[in-house]
Amino acid sequence: MEGLLPDLDVIRKDFPILERTLAGGVPLVYLDSANTSQKPQVVIDSMVDQLERHNANIARAMHQLGAESTEAYEGARDKVAAFVNASSRNEVVFTKNATEALNLLARTIELGPGDNVVITEMEHHSNIVSWQLACERAGAELRWFGLTDDGHLDLSNADQLVDEHTKVVAFTWVSNMLGTINPVADLAARAKAVGAYSVVDASQAAPQLPVDVQAVGCDFLVFTGHKVCGPTGIGVLWGREELLNELPPFHGGGEMIETVTMARSTYAKAPHRFEAGTPPIVEAIGLGCAVDYLGHIGLDAIHAHEQTITAYALDGLQSVPGVTVLGPLDAAQRGGAISFELAGVHPHDIAQVLDSRGIAVRAGHHCAKPAHARFGVQSSTRMSSYLYTTPAEIDALVEGLHQTRSYFKVA
Amino acid sequence: MEGLLPDLDVIRKDFPILERTLAGGVPLVYLDSANTSQKPQVVIDSMVDQLERHNANIARAMHQLGAESTEAYEGARDKVAAFVNASSRNEVVFTKNATEALNLLARTIELGPGDNVVITEMEHHSNIVSWQLACERAGAELRWFGLTDDGHLDLSNADQLVDEHTKVVAFTWVSNMLGTINPVADLAARAKAVGAYSVVDASQAAPQLPVDVQAVGCDFLVFTGHKVCGPTGIGVLWGREELLNELPPFHGGGEMIETVTMARSTYAKAPHRFEAGTPPIVEAIGLGCAVDYLGHIGLDAIHAHEQTITAYALDGLQSVPGVTVLGPLDAAQRGGAISFELAGVHPHDIAQVLDSRGIAVRAGHHCAKPAHARFGVQSSTRMSSYLYTTPAEIDALVEGLHQTRSYFKVA
């Protein structure tokens, strides 16, 4: 199949979990990568090496282990800076996950009554609730880009929505429910035109597309480690250096200070200003290794692979009677997550039958309730592929859906 | 030596890093455990097993890997609940570190003008700056318990400090600089008497003392994973269940919601209310394994070991001409971190000479600038032991200090 990663077999060998069998001895067919990606051996090994040989606290430690850990941690920052093409390593702040990165922005960007924040109806809850809470605290207004019936952003009223009172325009690059790839550079330019900050949620984009913050022209961009083959417990906030240095501190604590007295404290510059306390050291090291791994394979190649698998999956799914795919039907306009309905069977029940065959998918609202509500759907089933997904796994899914229909007697 | 852990040799074998040699082939003498502890093999293995065999996102996943991960993550919560003797597992919230746990409280406990927060001069910056920022935001007053010359809390004016306008009394159980063990149950009772919340920073206590939140009678207690033989990226906030459920949400995002609509959202109960986004899954699992490991050895036995080593170290340090120990001089009144000065040599230079001999200590203000200022010291050298520390390592330190004096010609 044209477009697949050339060494797919070799790549699969990098991921130990793919050899697992599940209850009944069936092999694992992991189609839940938009939820969290699997981890290559090299990432696990980098973490073990840190824990077994170099473990120490960073920055504050003067000894050799401290120097080694600091170098590894700050080296991970360099790798992530290169991964998103940041113009300076100081623009990369390590957070706990994408959710913390978004909340950091929602807590530190100043909003007041009369201001507004514009988000979209296809956001993940992390990019919704964080701003709902911020707008409530500030008495600001939350506005929403709507969606078209085919799952794209409805930009027809964009000029009214984004106006001179807009402080923030926050949007996802790739929807985790609809798969839609949004025109992020255009949206960033719209924000810029009115003097608002643009915030890009790249949680689903970073795993599968080349991310170039300078080309996008945004002010802030976030993603999460566990979806790019890294561990949990680590996320990334990228921001323009001068903007980060203008934001007030987020959490108070060790390492974010310049000096502390009983009367008052002064704060370090970015990135340290936003990294209070002992950061996720071994997690950052794992993430640095993960983005290196992805970079080595090549994000363009991974993107092509995802689109090939997605096209194949869209065809396969639509061959099953009763299946309705949500979101764009053209693989070129979407990422590798496909949510769908199967007439007469609830997503939980679909997922259960698939699971009995070793196929892991997600069922529910995927932390995107407003997007589900927009399409009048209470919940859906989502399959999501990644660089290790094979066409045979898609075949297994399609076969499993046929089986589901017969099990629930809707065939 | 009476009081040491009986199987010290066997315990040391559990920690792979202790076999390391450093530049020049010298063996590692790790005396920086108050900064971060080393990790036993069993903790590293539990993380590897999760990453290689069970990795999936939790709660939201219906498939077998998801069920396994959820069970392991929630199982870790049970283990931590048992570790601190919580009356319910719902009282254990996983955070990124102790710093995030303290900031969570400082952001969600409501303060207003006229209110006050009382902390102590021996707090870690995380338990200072978080409240400084909160008081600034709210127009509340920050008050401080002072310190006596021998490094104890000065409680002589406690009745004036903690009054009917006090909303929070926040204090460390064991000082990371002075080593002092504070009378936490008394302090919690003082807070309770005026209707204020008590917040215990157990970051240095949890590694080395039995922690029983019910016996302490406090409202909230925090500690950090990487100091109790767990990984970085994970911390714990324990709080009384009814109080946690009264606090407003902290971060908005996935998993902390009950439902999300465009108009408004409603929130889950504790602990999930405070665990927005994908939590540190593999880190929680590592932490669960770590507290099991400590529990298996026994916190009473670890405490006895620490006090024995501390007594031995206090003697050894005081045998070096020019050494002044900060904090209480009676091992029974302190934990296993000892900060000291050596006349005529700056802490950086001491640490450097020790490092050339493989001995890892910390030099600086240890994130406790106000406590240093209180004793008129700009920075100090700190040695800190843990369950794997041997008397021979203390001998090496003492020998290294003699060597330091001769190197800098102060002998």
Next chain:
Amino acid sequence: MSTDLDALYQEIILDHYKNPHHKGLRDPFESEVHHVNPTCGDEVTLRVHLADGPRGPVVQDVSYDSVGCSISQASASVLTDLVIGKPVDEAMTIHQTFLELMQGKGQVEPDEDVLEDGIAFAGVAKFPARVKCALLSWMAWKDATAQAQSDSATTGGDTA
């Protein structure tokens, strides 16, 4: 593997799913609650109508409207079969028995005398992710009943 599935999807469950009993919202009622499974979004709106009986209050009616999977739908249907017409005390005991079955990780032997069709859910207990589905309407019922009782207590009813 299909043995496993069949342990979960007992014929009884699928029957209740296809033909739920007592479904729909009805008057009169003393309390109405709305519960959600935050993970998957399944929802139930449930009403409780109590009446005075010779030995304390009786569950006169339980009516509901819900969206959800086969397990959550069938479980609501079985719940209504089991509690309607029973004294509240007895119904609470049934609730407790069902809860214990669900939280028993598949180790609890179901008591057919108490749970009737509810024993079909024994297999669900082995699927931790589905236990919440099975309990959704049961938790809603308990909540609604507690509300109805405390309302009647505050409005001076003598049913408590």
Next chain:
Amino acid sequence: MSTDLDALYQEIILDHYKNPHHKGLRDPFESEVHHVNPTCGDEVTLRVHLADGPRGPVVQDVSYDSVGCSISQASASVLTDLVIGKPVDEAMTIHQTFLELMQGKGQVEPDEDVLEDGIAFAGVAKFPARVKCALLSWMAWKDATAQAQSDSATTGGDTA
């Protein structure tokens, strides 16, 4: 191992540490800054006094007060030796050369003609944790000089 230590603690460094040059705060000055090493708390207060020279401004005096380790103290002393009396341009070049040496991870060959006693710091570059110590006063000097120049620019001085 003591070879390693000796590479760091060159005799020249220890001499400057014991007998720092130009230490103490003096008048006149156009700018004063206070810099801290947040990790360890080392501090320096540093003043710069510029004067007009034939080919642009000249560093007339640099005075300072500081607390810190041998490396940071010696480095302040060497800094003042190197820049006092030099045209600002030239002093900035020396600053740049020292910075490159410190950031070179021990791979940069120091230029004695430019750095004089400063070459003794070549060994520091191999100790990442100490590089900040060596740079503390240099960064403060650069900052103070920039402030002095921009002040004189805004007050209409013709030194820029």
